[in-house]
Amino acid sequence: MEPVNKLILAIIMGFFLFYCSADPITTYGAPKLTIKEQIFDFHEVMEGQILEHDFVIRNQGDQPLTIQDVKTG
C-alpha cells in the first residue's frame, strides 16, 4: 500500500475511533435520572382532602444528580 493511502486510512480510522468513544456517559460520567413510577392514581376519594404522594427518583449515573426545579401545573 502506498504511504499516502496508509495515511488516509489512519486518519479515517482515527475519526471512527473518536466517534465511537464520544458517548459522554461512558467516557466522562454523568448523572442519570430514573423514575420508578410516573403516574400515581389515588382512585376514588372524597372531596375536601389534601392528598400527598412521594415519587421516588433514582440516580443511576456516576455523577451527582441535581434537581434544579420542579414545576407543577
Next chain:
Amino acid sequence: MAAYDKAILPGGEGKIKIQLHTSGREGLLEKTAEIFSNDPNQSTAKMTVKAQIKPIIILTPTHLHLTAKKGDPLSAEMEVKANLDKPLTLKPGQYNLTERLNYTVVEVEKGKKFIIRFKRTHGLTEPLQGYLHLKTNYPEKPEVTIFIQCDLI
C-alpha cells in the same frame, strides 16, 4: 405545590412530594409535575397524580339554568343530597337574588336529602344571574353554592 430532594448521589434515591387539593373539586382531577435536572440525556421528566373526586354534597342539577317567557311566572327545583354517613343540616347563607327569586328549603329525607324550591310569582322582565350560598354543618364542606341563571325567550 412540590417539595423535593435537591441533590442525589450516584446510586442514591430521592423523593418528590406532590400535593393534590380536592376542596370544591368533583370528577377526575389531575396534576402534572415537571422535573428539571442536570441529567444530560433527560433534562426534564414528568410525573402525574390523579384522583376521582366524589362530592361531599351532591347537587342535582349542578346549577340552575332556566329559560322563561317574558312576563311568565317562574318555578324550579333542585335536589341537595348528603354523600357522607352523617346527618346534614342546611342554613341560609348569602343570596344575591333576594326579592327577585324566592326560595324555600324542604327536608324530604331527614339529614340526607333536601329540595330547594325557587319561585317567582310576578313575571320576569329581565334575565337573572346570581347565586345562593347555603351553610352546612359539615366541617369538610361548610358551604354549598348554587349558581342560578335565568334567560328570557
